[in-house]
Amino acid sequence: MTPAGRRAGNPDTRTEILEAARDEFGESGYRRATIRGIARRASVDPALIHHYFGTKDELFAASIALPFAPGDLMDGVFEGGRDGAGRRLARAFFTIWETEQARASLLGVLRTAISGDERATAAFREFLLEALRDHLAAHIDGDDARLRAVTVASHLVGMAITRYVVRLEPVASASIDDLVDLVAPRLQSYLDQA
Amino acid sequence: MTPAGRRAGNPDTRTEILEAARDEFGESGYRRATIRGIARRASVDPALIHHYFGTKDELFAASIALPFAPGDLMDGVFEGGRDGAGRRLARAFFTIWETEQARASLLGVLRTAISGDERATAAFREFLLEALRDHLAAHIDGDDARLRAVTVASHLVGMAITRYVVRLEPVASASIDDLVDLVAPRLQSYLDQA
């Protein structure tokens, strides 16, 4: 189709590849996604992907970079103290998932981690640890603080799966406001119970 | 290694293959699991698998059969009315996941559904619908009954993922009693709120 050699103009093909990769990994996870599929989506030869990003591993790593720092986000959630933190947490969580780029990245990580790949699982575990569990536990009292923190994280992960992965109604097309109203009180109760 | 031809004795090789398949699909999901890997685990030639089960699809279908009927289970949960149903639901859920065979099957379904395979996702959706959402919603009042039912299911799915898939501590090695104590009140509150 496309003739060999450099194209006319100065198209940002590298970025197009990265976006195609993010979408493909988001839809299929690491294993099911193929270099050839990503190349097709970016209208590019597979070899070009290796030219820019090296191995499939490195491409995946580059494609799941998040447009925010989880730590900062958690700081915002607890800025006003524990009162209302459940609500702010729920809103922050769903808001992130609604932004297209973040959703694709998060889906890629989630799908890959759950697929059974040991390295991906470990990475996801670290992510949940640093981003959620430890920050949450720091604001919970009692000796089961970490247990309750992970339970909060579990609830959120579960919501993401039914809404964005399985797309089960009526959660899939509920408004964020409704979801926050519903979930926030239970999250808060996990945080508060002494 | 093993000589060609029928083996001595009457070993139930078919069952061994099925167990190997269940374990392999449970660890890796449909895509990552390979016929050759299952054959290796069952100490058998790959062709024998096709002889017994036909295609990989059919083997997967045979391997995820659950040793219980979800409908019956839900009947038990609501037998004594809505009072205490949250607790009975949580206990039933974790108890099932603790039985080895069921866990492998459930992991296989979960991993495959979340991997992005459209057919598997649809199947999982139907499963959640029939097994959880509709049964739960029938015992919840208010016009957001289905929304709250799916939220309950989401929480449970999330717990299964952190405990059995990601194995994030301290949820991974908490006792079932502790988990039930923690989660049941919130499930109950989803069921009760009018």
Next chain:
DNA sequence: TTCGCAATTCAACAGGTGTTGACAGACTTC
């Protein structure tokens, strides 16, 4: 203008995959 470098494709590799058909050995039945 020319020259080097970056962008891009082409063709091929080595390896893994599901699946198939032909063959071999042991149990079952008459």
Next chain:
DNA sequence: GAAGTCTGTCAACACCTGTTGAATTGCGAA
């Protein structure tokens, strides 16, 4: 004990995968 059926392996197929090296074309600087 011979015939037939079930259990099992071997060898090969067609296909898809990630990856590589060489070749081709355009851009920017000297």
